[in-house]
Amino acid sequence: MTTPSLIAADWGTTNFRLFLYDEAGQVIARHAANIGLKNLGVLSFEQALLSVLKGDFAGLEHLPFLLSGMVGSRQGWVEAPYAACPASLQTLADGLVKAPSELDVAIVPGLFAESPGTGLLNVMRGEETQIFGILQSDPSDGFFVLPGTHSKWALVRGGKVESFSTHMTGEMFQVLKAHSILGLLMENSTDNEEVFLKGVERGMYNRAFLSVIFSVRTEALFNHIAPEHLATYLSGILIGAEIVAELERHGKSPVRLVGDGALVDLYEKALAFAGFTDVTRFDGNAASESGLWAIHKLRSSK
């Protein structure tokens, strides 16, 4: 029989995933809940966390808690200031911040970096934990691609996150679909690989971004793309624009692609289309689980 030793969570704006570890670092229970930062309602962070300690998690309030993600932002439970890149696993352990609570809660800091060559600042929260989670089993140098609301492309060298950039690909898709003229003609979205890759191609080879997205409207007006395929066309344009920008900076380097579900399928197709021949997929939840335990161990060993 195993003994519970740590409760950890990836706690973001939308998602919340809770993990229970035994003393050897094996995850013995998991729970997902609808308490992302934007869904907290009147609950405090502590109340929200206690509210999910049910089932396998019941009666374990005495355990240490370790949280990563937007819960450590200025709008979160307590701010865990961004640590500077290059950053190691030790940087994250050193930057842990205790939450103001009766519970024993530590929050993982985010990272900030200048994106290479541009002088633009970038920030991440949650992805750093996933990257170090994957590095536990595969410590080699290289690029990590973490698709999402704000996609990250991170370069790891010598066990450190050296630099990274952000693309607002997921959020752009959502706001254009819900709030712009481009969403007006979209109907009952269904996937279509050919239309998706047409979007990827146009997003890659037409760098006039504000212009190429308008083709979502005109391709519909002239019946070139069916209403139910317009969303997949738009997603192709956006993912293509993201990929070509990184391609120009880094070439077709091997990449580790981190995440889950249909979104990562799309990135896999788009990366293949763009000529990336060395793409390895990693499960996003497993990466968080592994990263949170690695940070916990490093803290405990001090």
Added chain:
Amino acid sequence: MTTPSLIAADWGTTNFRLFLYDEAGQVIARHAANIGLKNLGVLSFEQALLSVLKGDFAGLEHLPFLLSGMVGSRQGWVEAPYAACPASLQTLADGLVKAPSELDVAIVPGLFAESPGTGLLNVMRGEETQIFGILQSDPSDGFFVLPGTHSKWALVRGGKVESFSTHMTGEMFQVLKAHSILGLLMENSTDNEEVFLKGVERGMYNRAFLSVIFSVRTEALFNHIAPEHLATYLSGILIGAEIVAELERHGKSPVRLVGDGALVDLYEKALAFAGFTDVTRFDGNAASESGLWAIHKLRSSK
């Protein structure tokens, strides 16, 4: 004393501007009303038009009406199908469509074109009338820039609109400000030329569009740009991205800049920053007035 001979309007999604002409084509009365397509409510187009025939326009229902803009779109009063480029003033007169009404209402067609070198389709409604309005007094070849929700860059040769492209610059600004994370940190916007031009520069020289816009958030997080200047910074990035795309296609050609108010001031600054040395401004309302009359005369002379 002058005799009223024509009522014309530029009738768009948001704006509605009504003009009354005497027999010589002089505008003798003007009226602006809040009956853009999105504000019609339960009114039919005919009811809305009749509702604004007050004051100088009272009792003139018997005159011919000529309308340009989104009123001729599929969501408008009646669809006036897009005419193909290259298109002349005659093309517009030939493409007039009568509205289903007791009134004598004709609607100006929009234009469509393949944007040069990309194969992407583009459409305009209303801007074609403004361009031909300006050509009445200045018929020379060259580029027209019409900033707005969907900015247009049109090339005129030999009295015809030969091709044009669209940039969703204005709409992108609105949706990102109102509906994305970039708007969250914005406060009480005030203009700041230095910050605006910093945005223009970054929009021009960093082609990773989805990445450079994220700097609106990070420049705020790290207190590099004050909350009240974030909106002007974002508008700079977007206008810079639009200008550099056209610069790559056409170089720093002379441009005629068409429109009104603060938006055109911004474009004038950004174009100067980008190195366009030959920029001439034209008033947007005057351009519409002149274009509508020119179409009317051509139709009447048949």
